[in-house]
Amino acid sequence: MSAMRVDAKVVMLGKESVGKTSLVERYVHHRFLVGPYQNTIGAAFVAKPIQVGDKVITLGIWDTAGSERYEAMSRIYYRGARAAIVCYDLTDSSSFQRARFWVKELQNFEEHCKIYLCGTKNDLVEGDRSLRQIDYHDAQDFAEEIGAQHFETSSKTGSNVGESDYQSSAAEETGVDLGQKKDSYFYSCCHSN
């Protein structure tokens, strides 16, 4: 049996319960799992083959556990990552502090890793604005400061996560097609720049 070849490694980072696993579920399986929350233990791996022009490349996504007890382990998973999706929950200000922590880690130890800042659970704040604890512009300013792209997403509705119906002109424009909406964060993780 031959080992699986991963062409681009992507790591999910962020406080526990921000919705990392849900983002991966939405992106890879186009679904939102309902039911009791199950925290990730250690980390989970999923491979996603993607059509890029006339070839298929494999995106390897490491979904790390957000609990601080697994912090040392998460460090192992971001090593050599092409991109990091650093998540925070729009309804939880402490999760933004945790996102800052992960950004600092990446800047210090994985400087070539492209950072995507992702505010999750947008459906909740759209349903009730009083739930929002992180101002869009504050997060956007932070993203600009660190040279990251910033998105607000909902795994529940699929908003900004990028799904198959978004398959678009991205490939023509960039030579890379993640089957993604152009302005979603998984898009361009595979850029070879």
Ligand SMILES: Nc1nc2c(ncn2[C@@H]2O[C@H](COP(=O)(O)OP(=O)(O)OP(=O)(O)O)[C@@H](O)[C@H]2O)c(=O)[nH]1
């Ligand atoms: N309303 C809403 N709930 C969400 C969304 N994304 C995740 N959740 C819920 O938030 C909880 C945590 O989601 P997970 O995806 O397991 O979070 P995680 O970041 O992987 O958590 P850890 O594994 O502990 O690090 C679950 O109850 C999800 O159903 C979203 O976009 N909208």
